[in-house]
Amino acid sequence: MTTFDTDVVVIGAGPVGLTLANLIGVRGHRATVLEARQELIDYPRGVGLDDESIRTLRTAGLWERVRPFTVPHHVVRLVNGTGQVLATNNPRTEEFGYPRKHGFVQPLVDRELAAGLDRFAGTGLHFGHRVVGLDDHGDHVTVTAEQLDADGQAVGTRTVTARYAVGCEGGSSFTRKWMGVRFEGDSPSTRWVVVDVADDPIGTPSVYLGADPRRPYVSIGLPQGIRRWEFMLHDDEPTALCDDPAFMRALLARHVPDPAALHVINQRTFTHHGRVASEFRKGRVFLAGDAAHLMPVWLGQGWNSGIRDATNLAWKLSAVLAGEATDALLDTYTVERRKHASDMIDVNMAAGTVMKMGRLGGAVRDVAASALNLVPKWKSYFTELRFKPMPRYAAGVVVDQTTLVPGRARPGFKATRRSKGVAALAPFTDSAGAVSPVGMQFIQPRVNTADATNVLLDEVTGDWWTLATWGTDPTAYLDEAALALVGRHRVRLVSFMPETQRDWAERQYASAPAPVTVVGDTTGALKDWFDVRACGLVLLRPDHFVAAACLTRQASRALAALREAASLTTGPAAEQAPHPLEGASA
Structure with missing residues (x-):
C-alpha cells in the first residue's frame, strides 16, 4: 500500500x-x-x-x-436616509438548536x-x-x-x-x-471603505443597513466593544481619497461625535463580487x-x-x-x-440593489416597504429571514420520498397521478402538509435519554448516519440485509418517543437485534415535526440533513436506496479509527 x-x-x-x-x-x-x-x-x-x-x-x-x-440574536434593520426602519430581520427561532x-x-x-x-x-x-x-x-x-x-x-x-x-x-x-x-457572475464596480474601531463609541448591539440615497452605509455592533462602519464610495471619489484623514472623519461625522478620537483597528477598501x-x-x-x-x-x-x-x-x-x-x-x-x-x-x-437605490428609486422603495410592513405575513417574511434560501438538496445523497428512487428528491411528496408504473405515496397516508423534508436540515430540539438530560439532539445522534422512527422500534422494519448495512456503516438506530413513554420503550427495545437509543421528546418539537410530514422514519446524513423519509414499512427499501445514492460500499465492516473526541464535551 x-x-x-x-x-x-x-x-x-x-x-x-x-x-x-x-x-x-x-x-x-x-x-x-x-x-x-x-x-x-x-x-x-x-x-x-x-x-x-x-x-x-x-x-x-x-x-x-x-x-x-x-x-446571539444579532438584529439587522434596513433604514432609509431619514432613519425610518424599512425592514427588521430578527428571527427568534432556534429550530437547529441555537439562535x-x-x-x-x-x-x-x-x-x-x-x-x-x-x-x-x-x-x-x-x-x-x-x-x-x-x-x-x-x-x-x-x-x-x-x-x-x-x-x-x-x-x-x-x-x-x-x-x-x-x-x-x-x-x-x-x-x-x-x-x-x-x-461566472458579476463584479460590480462599486467600491466600499470599511472601518473597524475598538471601544465602540455608540454602544448599540444591532446592525443597521443604511439605504441612504446620499451615501449608503452599514453600522454594526460586534462583540468585545468593536464597531464596524462601511461606506459606499461614489464613482467620482478615487480610492486614494480614503487615505485622507479629513475625508474619513467627514464620512464618520454623521454617525459619531468626534471621529478624530476613534481607535481605528482596521481600514480598507473593497468591492462586492x-x-x-x-x-x-x-x-x-x-x-x-x-x-x-x-x-x-x-x-x-x-x-x-x-x-x-x-x-x-x-x-x-x-x-x-x-x-x-x-x-x-x-x-x-x-x-x-x-x-x-x-x-x-x-x-x-x-x-445590494435595494441598498444602493437613488433618490427616486429610494422613494418608491420606502413607500412599498411601509405598505408591506402593514401586512403581518409580509412583515414576518423579513423579520424571520424567510427570504434567505435555506439549503435544500434536490439531487445528490437523497432519496425521493414518493418513489424511493435514489439520487433525486422532489420538494413535494404527493404525486398527482401514477406515471411509468410508479405509485404515488399519497394513497398510503394522510398528512397535514405536502412538502417533503428530504434534502432539508433536520431540527435539533433538546431531549432526554437514559444517559443524558436536556441535551441537544446532535449530542445523542452523533456525527454520522442515523435512522430514526417516531414512536416505534426501528429494528422491527429492517430485514437481514438492512441490518447488515446498519452495522457496516455505523448507522445509529434511534426511536423518538414522548417523554412519558421513554422508560417503557427502553425496556421494550432492550432485546432488539441491534442497539436502539430511545430519545424522549420533552418539548414536543419532534412530535410536531412528524405530525405535519407524511413519514414515520427518517434517515439522517452525517451533516444532519434528511437523506430519506418514508413510512416505517418502507425502511429497508429506503436504506437500500440510500446505499446507492451515497455510493456506500458493501461487505464486512472496516475497522474504524476511534473518534478523537469520543466522550469529550463539545
Missing part, C-alpha cells in the same frame, strides 16, 4: 480551510494545511455567524471555545479553529507555504509549495503527497485557476469557500456559505478515506453545494 504524507492537503488557512481540516481530524483522518501568509489575518472580516455554522462547530468540538467571541444569527469577531474565532488542529496527531498547519504546483496522479495528488521567509521571499520548496487536495485560498485561488473552471465556479471538483482536487464562490456581504453569508462547503465535503471525504463509500460519492459535492451558493449570491445581489 502506498503511504502518503497526509490524507487531505488543504490550501489556505482561512476559516473554511481550518474548519475543513478540523472536521477531517475529528473523524480520525489526517489533514495538512498550507498557508502563504506568516500568520492568520488579524483584522475583522466576516461578522455574521448562522446557527447552521454553529452546528458544524459543535461537530468539530469547537463551539464552546468559539462561543465567548459571539453575541439563528450571531455577531462574531472573526480573528478570534479563526484563532480557535487553528488551535483546534493541535488535538489531532498527523494534522498540521504550516505558514509561509505558497502553493505553486498541483499534480493529480489518478490515485493521489502532489502539491508543491514555495517556503517563504518573513519578507515573503522563497527560500526553498516543499512537496506534499495526499489522497485529495482542497483549495480554500480565496477569490484569487491558484487551485481554481489550475482546475481551469469558469468563474457575485461569482461562482462552474465546477467544485476536478479529479482529486476540490474548491471550497471564496475559492468556489464570492458573494456580497449584505446578508453575512460569505463566511457561512464557506462553512457549509466544509461541512458537506468533510463527511464525504471522510467516508471515502475510511473505505465506507466509493469515490463516486464526491461527485455529489458540486451537485449539492453549487446551486445553493448561486441562489445565495442572487439574494445578496438583490439586497
Whole structure:
C-alpha cells in the first residue's frame, strides 16, 4: 500500500480551510494545511455567524471555545436616509438548536479553529507555504509549495503527497485557476471603505443597513466593544481619497461625535463580487469557500456559505478515506453545494440593489416597504429571514420520498397521478402538509435519554448516519440485509418517543437485534415535526440533513436506496479509527 504524507492537503488557512481540516481530524483522518501568509489575518472580516455554522462547530468540538467571541440574536434593520426602519430581520427561532444569527469577531474565532488542529496527531498547519504546483496522479495528488521567509521571499520548496487536495485560498485561488473552471457572475464596480474601531463609541448591539440615497452605509455592533462602519464610495471619489484623514472623519461625522478620537483597528477598501465556479471538483482536487464562490456581504453569508462547503465535503471525504463509500460519492459535492451558493449570491445581489437605490428609486422603495410592513405575513417574511434560501438538496445523497428512487428528491411528496408504473405515496397516508423534508436540515430540539438530560439532539445522534422512527422500534422494519448495512456503516438506530413513554420503550427495545437509543421528546418539537410530514422514519446524513423519509414499512427499501445514492460500499465492516473526541464535551 502506498503511504502518503497526509490524507487531505488543504490550501489556505482561512476559516473554511481550518474548519475543513478540523472536521477531517475529528473523524480520525489526517489533514495538512498550507498557508502563504506568516500568520492568520488579524483584522475583522466576516461578522455574521448562522446557527447552521454553529452546528458544524459543535461537530468539530469547537463551539464552546468559539462561543465567548459571539453575541446571539444579532438584529439587522434596513433604514432609509431619514432613519425610518424599512425592514427588521430578527428571527427568534432556534429550530437547529441555537439562535439563528450571531455577531462574531472573526480573528478570534479563526484563532480557535487553528488551535483546534493541535488535538489531532498527523494534522498540521504550516505558514509561509505558497502553493505553486498541483499534480493529480489518478490515485493521489502532489502539491508543491514555495517556503517563504518573513519578507515573503522563497527560500526553498516543499512537496506534499495526499489522497485529495482542497483549495480554500480565496477569490484569487491558484487551485481554481489550475482546475481551469469558469468563474461566472458579476463584479460590480462599486467600491466600499470599511472601518473597524475598538471601544465602540455608540454602544448599540444591532446592525443597521443604511439605504441612504446620499451615501449608503452599514453600522454594526460586534462583540468585545468593536464597531464596524462601511461606506459606499461614489464613482467620482478615487480610492486614494480614503487615505485622507479629513475625508474619513467627514464620512464618520454623521454617525459619531468626534471621529478624530476613534481607535481605528482596521481600514480598507473593497468591492462586492457575485461569482461562482462552474465546477467544485476536478479529479482529486476540490474548491471550497471564496475559492468556489464570492458573494456580497449584505446578508453575512460569505463566511457561512464557506462553512457549509466544509461541512458537506468533510463527511464525504471522510467516508471515502475510511473505505465506507466509493469515490463516486464526491461527485455529489458540486451537485449539492453549487446551486445553493448561486441562489445565495442572487439574494445578496438583490439586497445590494435595494441598498444602493437613488433618490427616486429610494422613494418608491420606502413607500412599498411601509405598505408591506402593514401586512403581518409580509412583515414576518423579513423579520424571520424567510427570504434567505435555506439549503435544500434536490439531487445528490437523497432519496425521493414518493418513489424511493435514489439520487433525486422532489420538494413535494404527493404525486398527482401514477406515471411509468410508479405509485404515488399519497394513497398510503394522510398528512397535514405536502412538502417533503428530504434534502432539508433536520431540527435539533433538546431531549432526554437514559444517559443524558436536556441535551441537544446532535449530542445523542452523533456525527454520522442515523435512522430514526417516531414512536416505534426501528429494528422491527429492517430485514437481514438492512441490518447488515446498519452495522457496516455505523448507522445509529434511534426511536423518538414522548417523554412519558421513554422508560417503557427502553425496556421494550432492550432485546432488539441491534442497539436502539430511545430519545424522549420533552418539548414536543419532534412530535410536531412528524405530525405535519407524511413519514414515520427518517434517515439522517452525517451533516444532519434528511437523506430519506418514508413510512416505517418502507425502511429497508429506503436504506437500500440510500446505499446507492451515497455510493456506500458493501461487505464486512472496516475497522474504524476511534473518534478523537469520543466522550469529550463539545
